[in-house]
Amino acid sequence: MQYTNELNLPEAIASAVRFDDYDSGESDITVTQLIAPPQVVQLSRQHNEDIVEDVSDRLWMLMGKAMHAILERAQDSAIVEQRLFTTCMGWNVSGQFDRLHVESETLQDYKFSSVWEYIHGVKPERIAQLNLLALLAREHGHKISRLEVVYLFRDWSRAEANRNADYPRHQIMAVPVPLWKGTDTRIYMTERVVEHQQAAKGNVTPCTDEDRWAKPTKYAVMKTGRKSALRVLDSHVDAEAWRNALNGAQLKGTYIDERPGENTRCEYYCSAAQFCPQFKTLKEKDNVEI
Numbered sequence: 001m002q003y004t005n006e007l008n009l010p011e012a013i014a015s016a017v018r019f020d021d022y023d024s025g026e027s028d029i030t031v032t033q034l035i036a037p038p039q040v041v042q043l044s045r046q047h048n049e050d051i052v053e054d055v056s057d058r059l060w061m062l063m064g065k066a067m068h069a070i071l072e073r074a075q076d077s078a079i080v081e082q083r084l085f086t087t088c089m090g091w092n093v094s095g096q097f098d099r100l101h102v103e104s105e106t107l108q109d110y111k112f113s114s115v116w117e118y119i120h121g122v123k124p125e126r127i128a129q130l131n132l133l134a135l136l137a138r139e140h141g142h143k144i145s146r147l148e149v150v151y152l153f154r155d156w157s158r159a160e161a162n163r164n165a166d167y168p169r170h171q172i173m174a175v176p177v178p179l180w181k182g183t184d185t186r187i188y189m190t191e192r193v194v195e196h197q198q199a200a201k202g203n204v205t206p207c208t209d210e211d212r213w214a215k216p217t218k219y220a221v222m223k224t225g226r227k228s229a230l231r232v233l234d235s236h237v238d239a240e241a242w243r244n245a246l247n248g249a250q251l252k253g254t255y256i257d258e259r260p261g262e263n264t265r266c267e268y269y270c271s272a273a274q275f276c277p278q279f280k281t282l283k284e285k286d287n288v289e290i
Contacts, residue, residue, distance in 0.1 A: 001048060035132070079102065084137060088189050150174045213264040218233070218259045219236050220239070221239055
């Protein structure tokens, strides 16, 4: 991977980002890769030398490493940063958990995150990741009875916490995660390994809407002088019909505002997107429709 520094960040920060001591050991795939879309993993591997990212886009990953270093220095009855291995369908699968509190049998994953993840609920991939790590831990003799994501909210606001009941109360919060049965987790691991093995052979499954974090285009009925929409609908036809159903006074000053959809992961979070034929096709389709 190649790095740029377009924002001219201090060289110490840029160097820290460029220095990557990550080591997955003798594994064919890691838990992080296993929960990722197979197409993304294969494109990232095939074009690793050509992928270009700016160091500014990896600052929160750097902060995550700093947090892990702090956890390693903490003196308590916990195991931190331990990489474990298992075999599945002929592949070596590895995963490294953040922190296992031995006394409470609690496996924790520390994440710098937006408050929106807390508000909308723990992402499915976080739940899958923790359960896969729990499976690895149990297979190596550790007892696991509880899973937690410990959020460190990078955009937390005290004022918003005081006025919004759905907002996280504190800047750091531990959120429990459902613990799957061991057999269910093994089945999930096997299914994911098979998908990635097929992708490695060239049988790549295109990313789903969920994989791409796709947001469909919406149509908002707006009124001049008002910031929020009167109604948001899925099609222009439905929006126009709803608008036309308004009476004279309500109809005056209204208009329809198209809110274009997007593939959020592809646009902003997938470093391999520039090499992805599916994303290219989606972009071409959007240009034609525009």
